[in-house]
Amino acid sequence: MFRSAFFAATLAPLVLGCGASPAPAPQSRPPADFVFLGGAVRTMDPARPEASAIAVRGDRIVAVGTDAEVGSFIGPETRVERLAGRAVIPGLVDGHCHLHGLGAALESLDVRGEKSPEDVARLVAAEAKGRAPGEWITGRGWDQNLFTPAAFPTHAPLDAAVPGRPVALTRIDGHALWANAAALRIAGIDEKTADPPGGRILRDAAGAPTGVFIDNAMDLVTAKIPGEPPEVTERRILRASERALSLGLTGVHEMGIGEATVAVYRKLAAEGRLPIRVYAYLAGGPNLSALSRRKPDIDPQGTAMFVLRGVKLFADGALGSRGAALLAPYTDEPKSVGLSMADRTTLTEAARILADAGYQLAVHAIGDRANRDVLDAFAALGEGRARVLRFRVEHAQILAPEDLPRFAALGVLASMQPTHATSDMPWAPARLGPERLRGAYAWRSLLDSGARLVFGSDFPVEEPSPLLGLWAAVSRQDPSGAPPGGFLPEQRISLDEALAAFTTGPAYASFTEATHGRIAPGYVADLTVFAGALAADRSLLDVKIDRVILGGKVAFGAALSKPEAP
The missing domain is CATH 3.20.20.140 (Metal-dependent hydrolases)
Structure with a gap:
């Protein structure tokens, strides 16, 4: 109801001739801080799924529609960005991730894609050369499904690569840990250590820990790694x-x-x-x-x-x-x-x-x-x-x-x-x-x-x-x-x-459906702008991010254009 009334009262279309520029904002309406024109806007708003233009004032979207409709929000100081068909959508949100974990991974040893325990061990040995003596070597990304055979590793390759210093490598899914003998000694883990509830210590035929810990058993080792x-x-x-x-x-x-x-x-x-x-x-x-x-x-x-x-x-x-x-x-x-x-x-x-x-x-x-x-x-x-x-x-x-x-x-x-x-x-x-x-x-x-x-x-x-x-x-x-x-x-x-x-x-x-997730008047101006069009084909993987707008401000990408000359 509010949105319809808003459009009726403030977004009456302006009829422009072919090639004409959008009209400036009338004095009775505060102009926008910036306007996108000529875009391929997917609004995610059922009331108006597609548009070509968006006007933003402060941290809010004030208009969505055709270039002619939204052009009425352009004033002398409005920044105008002509998108030439580039796609704009509501700001993308990752609904399940580990942001701090990504930061840690960017600063830790990455062993993703390695094809054998020995290949992983070689990376560990190289990483150890730049670390202080006795410092834990930590990393992430191993996957036994890539090994031949596709079996869980043992601590032996890590022991050979860095004898005497502790190593703890998390599986790619974060639900298993591969540690060497030095880490097991520090954690006090041996054949007498019981599996904790919700966890499993993998063992050899004699009952000795192999170095791989599943789920809650990981805590037996990680508790000893300095915070x-x-x-x-x-x-x-x-x-x-x-x-x-x-x-x-x-x-x-x-x-x-x-x-x-x-x-x-x-x-x-x-x-x-x-x-x-x-x-x-x-x-x-x-x-x-x-x-x-x-x-x-x-x-x-x-x-x-x-x-x-x-x-x-x-x-x-x-x-x-x-x-x-x-x-x-x-x-x-x-x-x-x-x-x-x-x-x-x-x-x-x-x-x-x-x-x-x-x-x-x-x-x-x-x-x-x-x-x-x-x-x-x-x-x-x-x-x-x-x-x-x-x-x-x-x-x-x-x-x-x-x-x-x-x-x-x-x-x-x-x-x-x-x-x-x-x-x-x-x-x-x-x-x-x-x-x-x-x-x-x-x-x-x-x-x-x-x-x-x-x-x-x-x-x-x-x-x-x-x-x-x-x-x-x-x-x-x-x-x-x-x-x-x-x-x-x-x-x-x-x-x-x-x-x-x-x-x-x-x-x-996140209980913010009234302010986020759509491109509509009154919604927060969180936007993802692409350098091209979006299509349900292989081009999805190649399209670049042009800009990210967060609360009406550029958070990534080039600054918005200066106001156009009259």
Whole structure:
């Protein structure tokens, strides 16, 4: 109603001759600070899905329409940018990522893509040459599925590469750790060390630890790694933020951070130095009841740079390390059904505590058993509570067919990462078998059931560019175009649906759908501008980011044009 009235009162079209310039703003209407003309604007607003022009004053959009309509907002000091068909969309938001984790990864050893434990060990040896004696060597990215044979490594190659100094390398999905003998000695781990709840220590035939730790067992080693000081956390957040902006992101949903990291974010935001919007989830722990003594952040205007409104918990591990909790055994490991990091009773009590305290709950669940346990826990809250608090399932990768419609019925958000499907497709069929694949990475089925999708990348697990996610969503193919026809192609979605999952979806998930996720009058001017057009084909991977506008200001890219001469 308001939007229609606004257009009727202030956006009456101006009839211009062919080649004429838009008329200047009448004196009764304050001119815009800047105007985009001649663009291919995808508004994500059902009332007006497409436009060619946008006017912005302060941090808000004041007009959207044709060049003629929006041209009436041009005044003597208005900056005018002629886009010549370049695409503009609401600011892209990564709905599930680890921004601080990306900063740490940018400063740590990257072993992604290595084809053998020995190749990884060579990188570790090279990294050690630049480190102080006794300093831990940490890194991320190994994947045993790339090794020949595709088996978990042992500590022996790392021991040979850097004898006597501790090494701890996180698997690409963050759900397994590979450590050497020196790290095991520091952590006091031997054949007598028991598997912790929700974790697993891999062992050789004699029962000795091999050096690989799954899920909660990782804490046995990581607890001994010296923590980073606040100035390092700050540096890493800022470095990762600049990287995210350069890829077209205006905001992120930061998943599972600790109190020390929260403090750094709050400091950066208070000082006006946080470059990107961060909607954060605290890492949940055993003392959730303490949260009842503090209130979640609320951002009614949608202008805050940092908001902590949610809590993240884990129901299971990851599929790649066979830690995802399944209803039936793994096809390629019949003795295992994965790991439950929180059972249904624990999840139900946690959901109740957080709901009573007003927090939004996001639960990592990958396997079909974990997803069912989470949905059962949310249902146990009672009619409508999960919907009102916009509870989320993170990943929702493997779903039993009967659980698919429960997301819409409960109002639970399906927070998914399209590139997980294209990364997992070489080995997921072996893990799951053909029957379970019917509920795997099921974006189309969830949308058709009425569920809301929130898309992200889970970076640094995956690459941070949202363009990779858009391509995976519309093609079900990796960047090389494999496989022909796509992986489980019946689950493809359209480009507009994929864009919505990176814009309106995260806006709804962060309770800011009235101010973000659309290009419409009154909405915050967070915009992603591309250097070309957007199409649902391979060109998605090649289009460059021209500018990122955050709150009406250029956050990435060239400055806006000077006002045009009269």
